[in-house]
Amino acid sequence: MSHLTTTAASPKRKGGPTILTDRTCEKRVTKRIKVYDRKCPGLYVSITPSGVASFSFKFTDPETGKQRCGWLGVYNSETFNVDTARSTVYALKAVGNAAIVETFHSRKAQKSRAGKTVDEIIEERIEWMETPVKKPDGEMRPRIETWENVASHLRRLLSPRLGKKLARDVTKHDIATLSNDIVAGRHGGTPSVANARHMRRAASGLFNWAAEAGREYVTASPCVNLPKLDAEHPRQRVLSADEIRIFWHGLDREDLPWDRRTRLALKFELVTMLRSGELLAAARSELHDLDGDNPRFVVPLKRVKKRRDIIQPLSSLAVEIICEALTNVQQQHVFASPRGDQPLERKAMATALRGTKRKGGEVRTPGICALLGLKPFTPHDLRRTAATLAGDLGFDEAAIARCLDHAVTKKQDVIIPTVTGKVYNHSKRLKQKRAVLDGVAAELRRIIEAAVSMKQAETELLLAA
Template sequence: MAETFRDQKAMNVKRGKTVTEIIDERIKWMKVPVKKPDGEMRPRLESWENTASHLNRLIRPRLGKKLAMEVTKHDIATLSNDIVAGKFGKPSVSNARHMRKAASGLFNWAAEAGRDYVTASPCVNLPKLDPEHPRTRVLSADEIRIFWHGLDRNDLPYDRRTRLALKFELVTMLRSRELLGAHRDELFDLDGEHPRFDVPLKRVKKRRVIQQPLSDLAVEIIKEALASDDQQFVFESPMYKGQPVHRKAMADALRGTKLEKNKDKTKTPGLCELLGLKPFTPHDLRRTAATLAGDLGFDDASIAKCLDHVASKKSEQIVPTVTGKVYNHSKRMKEKRAVLDGVAAELRRIVAGPVAKALAQEGATARRLIAYADRF
């Protein structure tokens, strides 16, 4: 009888937890280091920072004080509708989708045996969200030319390695997170016939090793970025020696950065604004390179391999050291190398093209920079 009373009391405590309490516990659980397939210890959920951001920004303010047991499907649906309607900032179907995913993970986790904070997840049979329209931004040849030459100027307010990283994304089709952590140990045969960059699975979206062939243009960028023999990261942070540039550095450089100082908000214009270009993101550089490859006649399957859009059980295996570094020059690598070499040659042709428009644009950029400097 006493044992039953204690069990009931413990269950009441569990069922009395608020959403804020289970969010805190969930984030702590996600951050715990565990051994991964490659043998490294990393957070249990490697994308925990993004999930934590969605929990903290989108769920905690509205539902935090509510008992987790009392959250209903209606609460989640209403919150979702409010996010879409712009009651949490800019209207966003994407944020509503992120919120639902984070909430579903939270409540499914809370309902697991041993926790029993809730009896079931309220994130079921919710109304379907409107479809999201994928981005289609692709830089034109003139925009590529202006952008490339603009990145070589020394009067822009962003460090050289961040600008080189932007070039590198356009040349290699790699994702920002995959390339920004590039380390000397991940580069092979830079002076040989088969230069390659091996991205470890911990930085890859699909959690598999990427072996990306490097064109001569990509090698040039790497060699410029590696300014000294003791520099370990290709795109080293200008502020923190021995560390790569921040994962948001490229996006911030394109769109500009806001700074709060003495209660005043100031903004450093982004490269897009300074160069007079329609706004775009680092990911749009991948799309631009893929479009160039398509225009050159390469098939979708080969381009997809360069973008790491092809998944198979075989590709998810960790590449053995000797095989990966010495013998792996498979047909897949040859196809990717042909595409990336073709893109590099096309970029060289575009960049070396007529400069009249670029020069006119440069004059407009100079005026923007003068206006920017005059504010200080």
């Protein structure tokens, strides 16, 4: 038997080598660790927070003198456990150094011929998604404009568990097991049905793309007929009239630690029903006829969730907010950042409502909700509140849906052909939308001015007494 140089654990490694057991491979960790086997020098197991343990063999290449690692396989209590890994290493040691190098070379070649790993197609998919293409408005933007979120879900949720596996070998059981582990928090993160749903959606897109003609890395997607996830209950938070009054006047307090334009943006969302991403980057050039009879805000499709232009009529209350936010003629962005004439950060309003914390959980800057004594809510809840006000005022749901930029396909139990709205009828229903938004603004004025009337009445009573 030829002598083989193997490498045990570094003396700096915490705990040093130990006798590996199946229990060692199954333990949960908070960060990736390597545990070397004292019984079989050179053998080690790498354990990730997602619960995947894989065996490798560290040795010295006789030709270069450099340390190399050969991957042996993923731990499985029945098919590839500690004893199996040791037997594999002992067999490798018996054939000698040159044969070991050749073995790992041939394994790599076989793996390459067998197809791409999940990690490889993930990176190829991400490159495809972020490639700029010409959009309907003529601009060059990424093919999938939400590619960063999809990439995060693939790398963070799918890759740690299945990344090293050949894409063609991934089964429906693998996806279902990972999904269940994410829901239960067994993947190394917090339990989350939403993350399981994100993983499934991203994985489905990945494998459908990988199965397309010209790629055919897989024959079919494994993300079909999976068990249904528990339903996620939609938020139903709506501010009451008293909460609206407290919120509106509270935003005018000078002692709040949040920028004035951030607070004005919060008011603007309540008044216009627009999404945060649509209004925060509002530019002066997107505002029209502010001094006329038809003031409106044209949101370009690149900022709209459904990638279609929005023409949102502006009520007199919305115009007042804009005029206060535009402090000088040189300012190009309505809700400009304190750091300069650039839009506020996308999460600025949510952060202001929630507040910020230090790493230890200690409150760093209290949020507006806490400072005003209001039950927590999000910017999106302001859209829901405005829509609810419109409903209470008796406006038609179809008109409210258009203000929210929601699709309207059914009216009075009559199905409208999709092609009608997509190809033929491009009316923006501005009169309907203006009626709704003007009605909401009038109701908001009534609510917020009620507090002023009450204070005046109290003052008069005190003076009379």
